[in-house]
Amino acid sequence: MKRHPLATRFDGAAGILAEIDARIPETRDHAAETRAIVDAYHPKRLSLRVEAVVEETPSARTFRLRRRDGAGLPPFLAGQYVNLFVDGTSRPFAISSSPATLDHYDLTVRRVPNGRISNLLIDSVEAGQVLTTTGPMGTFHHNPLFHGDRVVFLAGGSGVAPAMSMLRDIADHGLDREFHLVYGSRDDADILFRDELDSLAARHPGITVDHVIADPSPAWTGRTGFLDADTLTDLLGPLDNRMVYICGPQALYPYALGQLTSLAHPRKRIRFEANGAPTDPTAQPHWPNTADPSEEVTVTFRDTVFRTRRDKPLLDALEDHDIRPEAACRSGECSLCRIRVLEGEVHTATEAKLRLSDRASAYTHSCVAYPLTDVELDL
Structure with missing residues (x-):
């Protein structure tokens, strides 16, 4: 075998080259084996049975999905989504369950006024039905190398679903991460996962959860208003270059960006979850x-x-x-x-x-x- 002249200039090169020459050539076709591995981790389609439908609030449901054969589901990163096919179209929904539990995926859906798919799912899907999804996908997840271990999540409405998966991930895997969720809701009767969020914050010193209600009931004693710069400063203190995740209604994105920009937070430290085509x-x-x-x-x-x-x-x-x-x-x-x-x-x-x-x-x-x-x- 012809050797590149540089190969002889490194210590131990002769021994390594001799080992390579002594190997029996690999002639087995790995295509089928590779395809099986790829399909197991990145399936194009999954056929999943609705095991349970949980009423989270008057306007939201969580659909627990399992494989019909009982096998485990592909792994995912907290914050990722699956695309759900229904009624001749599809919609992406964040997985709200923990990556530590792969016997099911939880998809949390909130009713959207005049929404074709959200209303169809909430009004008609029952336990026992079979739904088709893609495998998990998406880039809206924590990357410790680039995002660090001190993060902020600004959520609005059902945008708390990927945050819920991230928080469950921290709790289930004992991750050493500071995670501050500021969750804005229209009213206090419509807070998704309220009890679990408060319990996670009470049990884990690295987790902080603040609720902000736009239209509170007389019984609400917590923070009110919107996720404006003053509110964020009061709740978060100095942002100190922390990575900020944002997920919620489309109107939240330009608004939150404006508030964070007014606090001199760098754009490269803000991550938006993709959330549909522009309204207008x-x-x-x-x-x-x-x-x-x-x-x-x-x-x-x-x-x-x-x-x-x-x-x-x-x-x-x-x-x-x-x-x-x-x-x-x-x-x-x-x-x-x-x-x-x-x-x-x-x-x-x-x-x-x-x-x-x-x-x-x-x-x-x-x-x-x-x-x-x-x-x-x-x-």
Whole structure:
């Protein structure tokens, strides 16, 4: 075997090269074995039975899901989600259970006014039904190397679900981490996991939980108002470069960013969970003033042609016509729903995490892309 001249310049190189020469060549095909391992940890689909439906508050339910064959589920990192397929579409839901317990996943769903999927799940799903999900995915989880061991989590509404998984992870694994949750709720009757959150804070010195209620009942004696800069300063003290996670309704994101910025907290120490397409894409600066969002345009996808409003995400429009690109986050981040724009112009929302190659090849993320003109699309 021809050796690179540098190989002889290192101590012990001769012995290592001799050992390599003496090895019996590996000729076994590892493809099937590798595929089995990949599928076990990163399955494309899971068929899960609803074991129980827990009423958390009047507006929220937790669905406990297990494999139908009783086998263990793929591991996940606290804060990750699964994509749930239902009614011809899908939605991502954070896993609220602990990564220490892999015999089930808990998905906590809060009713959204006029929400197609949240209302369907809460009103119709019962124990015994079978649901289809992806395996766990997502980047909204603690990275000790970059995030450190002192973190803050600002949650609103059901955005507390990934925080719940993180807190359970700390408790179950005895992690040496300071975790301060500031949880904003509309009213004190709608606080998810209230008793467990308070119990975790009481039992674990590194865990602090503060509730902030926007519209309290007369019986509420805790903090009220919003997660503004004064409230955050009173509850958290100096942020001291701690990593801040934020998850909740879309309105929370720009608001929390503004409050943290006013406290001179660096943007690189703030992490947002992807949380859906923009409520109003026309509010983004690069939406053209001449494009009436209510007007319809023509979408052509291979042999299918249909009309849709400009302000409807292309992914939703495609699914309405039985065209279902692979999808997961539905927030412009994961890139699974990429489509190629062959003709026409689309508005790609600022939420889209496009690659340089996407822009060069005319790809966009269909979950946060809106047709401004007649368009022709392909995968």
